[in-house]
Amino acid sequence: MSTDVQTAFIWFANKLTFWIPFVLSLSVHEYCHAQAASWLGDNTAESEGRLTLDPAAHIDPIGTVLLPLLGLPFGWAKPVPVNPANFRGGGDGRFGMLFTAMAGPVSNAAIAVVCTGLLALTAAVAPGQAGGPVGSVLGLTIALNVSLALFNLLPVPPLDGSRVVEWLCPDPLRPAWNWLTARSGLGIAALLVSLMLFGIDIGGWARMLGDAMVRAAMG
Amino acid sequence: MNPRVRTFFVWLFLLCLLALLSVIAVMDPSAPTRGYESLIADVQSGAVLEVEVGGDDLIVHLRDGVAYTVSGFAEDQGILAWLDDSGIAVYEDRSSAPWLLPAVLGLAVLVGVVYALRRRQQAGTAAGKTIFDMRRSNARQLKPGLEQTRFADVGGHEEIKEALGDVVDFLKEPARWTNAGVRLPRGVLLEGPPGGGKTLLARAVAGEAGAPFFVISASEFVEMFVGVGAARIRDLFETARKVSPAVIFIDEIDAVGRRRGSGLGTAHDEREQTLNQLLVCLDGFEPSTRLVVIAATNRSDVLDRALLRPGRFDLRLTLGFPDVNARAQILKIHCRGKPLTPGLDLRLVAEATPGASGATLEHLCNEAGMRAVRRSRKADRSAAPAPATITVDDFLGALESASKIERKFDALDALLVESTSQFTQPSGEVHARLALADGSTIDGRIVWADASYVKIVPSAPAGVVARLIPKSQLRGVEALAGTSMADEIRPDAWAKSRTESA
Numbered sequence: 032m033s034t035d036v037q038t039a040f041i042w043f044a045n046k047l048t049f050w051i052p053f054v055l056s057l058s059v060h061e062y063c064h065a066q067a068a069s070w071l072g073d074n075t076a077e078s079e080g081r082l083t084l085d086p087a088a089h090i091d092p093i094g095t096v097l098l099p100l101l102g103l104p105f106g107w108a109k110p111v112p113v114n115p116a117n118f119r120g121g122g123d124g125r126f127g128m129l130f131t132a133m134a135g136p137v138s139n140a141a142i143a144v145v146c147t148g149l150l151a152l153t154a155a156v157a158p159g160q161a162g163g164p165v166g167s168v169l170g171l172t173i174a175l176n177v178s179l180a181l182f183n184l185l186p187v188p189p190l191d192g193s194r195v196v197e198w199l200c201p202d203p204l205r206p207a208w209n210w211l212t213a214r215s216g217l218g219i220a221a222l223l224v225s226l227m228l229f230g231i232d233i234g235g236w237a238r239m240l241g242d243a244m245v246r247a248a249m250g
Numbered sequence: 251m252n253p254r255v256r257t258f259f260v261w262l263f264l265l266c267l268l269a270l271l272s273v274i275a276v277m278d279p280s281a282p283t284r285g286y287e288s289l290i291a292d293v294q295s296g297a298v299l300e301v302e303v304g305g306d307d308l309i310v311h312l313r314d315g316v317a318y319t320v321s322g323f324a325e326d327q328g329i330l331a332w333l334d335d336s337g338i339a340v341y342e343d344r345s346s347a348p349w350l351l352p353a354v355l356g357l358a359v360l361v362g363v364v365y366a367l368r369r370r371q372q373a374g375t376a377a378g379k380t381i382f383d384m385r386r387s388n389a390r391q392l393k394p395g396l397e398q399t400r401f402a403d404v405g406g407h408e409e410i411k412e413a414l415g416d417v418v419d420f421l422k423e424p425a426r427w428t429n430a431g432v433r434l435p436r437g438v439l440l441e442g443p444p445g446g447g448k449t450l451l452a453r454a455v456a457g458e459a460g461a462p463f464f465v466i467s468a469s470e471f472v473e474m475f476v477g478v479g480a481a482r483i484r485d486l487f488e489t490a491r492k493v494s495p496a497v498i499f500i501d502e503i504d505a506v507g508r509r510r511g512s513g514l515g516t517a518h519d520e521r522e523q524t525l526n527q528l529l530v531c532l533d534g535f536e537p538s539t540r541l542v543v544i545a546a547t548n549r550s551d552v553l554d555r556a557l558l559r560p561g562r563f564d565l566r567l568t569l570g571f572p573d574v575n576a577r578a579q580i581l582k583i584h585c586r587g588k589p590l591t592p593g594l595d596l597r598l599v600a601e602a603t604p605g606a607s608g609a610t611l612e613h614l615c616n617e618a619g620m621r622a623v624r625r626s627r628k629a630d631r632s633a634a635p636a637p638a639t640i641t642v643d644d645f646l647g648a649l650e651s652a653s654k655i656e657r658k659f660d661a662l663d664a665l666l667v668e669s670t671s672q673f674t675q676p677s678g679e680v681h682a683r684l685a686l687a688d689g690s691t692i693d694g695r696i697v698w699a700d701a702s703y704v705k706i707v708p709s710a711p712a713g714v715v716a717r718l719i720p721k722s723q724l725r726g727v728e729a730l731a732g733t734s735m736a737d738e739i740r741p742d743a744w745a746k747s748r749t750e751s752a
Contacts, residue, residue: 047267083257098359166288168272169287170286
């Protein structure tokens, strides 16, 4: 094997070691949305085949495959459709939307916690592995899921965190909020630009938190 | 493959691949990115020679010549102090990583992608739906367990319930039937007059079978464009097959099932194509597929013969008007939870409503209830409001208004209306015996008749003041006295009549 091919292969392996946990985490995230909606009585997601952990159901060709493999620290899966009109118990379905939306980030946080536990276990049982492949995959998964949870909690319309605002939004401000929600691309672009301008690095915070968890696990 | 099993294998495959690749990634001689934990482990084991700070990254050089990158320490100055404490040399890289260009490029790509997505979305939603969405059937799917209707909620129709019970059993336990080499009907055609309970029975089948239930009205298949209806039928059967055992209910099937070749020119191409597709789909499913199509119509006379041949809709069930016993049952079902006066005999109401369909009886019960509530509301308001109870009079009053004959006609009765254009006031007293479609007879004094109804005051039982009989339910009129007027109250010409005048 020539060095170039070897290097390319290893480069690709590196991409995939990031991409596989990424896709699996997104699948869990979207599945949890669908499951939460299903618990509340809305089976829109289920009827579109989204109540599954199968990544194939959730992959978005651009957001899940192209951008992450190009190396951008950014990506998304197909959003799970939810129809609040189907929720049991009446009301305007705002709380149901909140519950459904929170299921995603909470699932990512849960994955991060579970992986921290696994890393601690690995460090205790086989200290050599903690610095090797197993540790590196677990560390990556922790960082990834912490950043997924944090990023999705941002209160900007297409993201899950926007449901918190929607839940709390007083009625007079509702038209403005709906205007913003209808232009979700605008919201996310404004968010990214302002994050850049103010030097706020969500990814950095996520990494810090993730690293803190890793250090806690490693003792 | 079972979706769950498939999901499991996809995960297993990806995790195995991940395990393999992670080993390869760590073997990388050219120092790829590694996690934080490697650095900690290596520092603890004393393998680290020195650490280089480059932009946001730490480049870790090990004593054995291997180097790797740990990314994203920038905000965490604590790690540098910790490395210092551990006695590791830390130095600044001269060439800081150029971060601005990639960031701007990345942002440009992102904005471009988001913009493109929005364009695509708008194009899709501008007309509400894209043209390809038309090809999907808009059948509503009821989840198993959601449908609460049971056979017990259907009054009368005992033989029909039994026949449909076989179908339900076939959906639940096909082995019992297939072991005996029996093929159960794929299609059930419910025919009968409007309001006879066709839809209710179909819902009861869904409720009893506990299977997914697809509801669609046949007119929803037909669209302006030729081929759309056929595509929707295919889509419906495709969807149902995926979740079988399932029940498909096609309401008002005469909208697409009309005899072919009856239209002028080519105007009926779309309908015929839709029908052809329906015929093929009914034939098409494999014997093992547990799919039952229930269709309802009140125009079975115009249906295409190919639709009715055995093997398609080979179970044809006719829902007639309920007889006295069935009517009493239906009334009982609809009066569940309604406050009837103690001792009220619903059979009396049943006897007074020949020719009423299930829907009429349901309306009657509701109307009677409304009258009772209205009465209790109008009653003395100062006293504690008495709970409404439904009396026989409420039912009889409801019956009159349900027969589209208002109370004012009763008043007109007394005025001896002379106009014969709307209804006939017999010029003398007519005592007659009416023979009804359900086989019973009524003796009594005929008060008046109009184009559709005969009003008779029966001689027995004594409690009933007057009854309205639809002429379509009359099978014979036998005048007992006042003979000259009996002809005026002949049943409608189209009714199967054998009118006798004595």
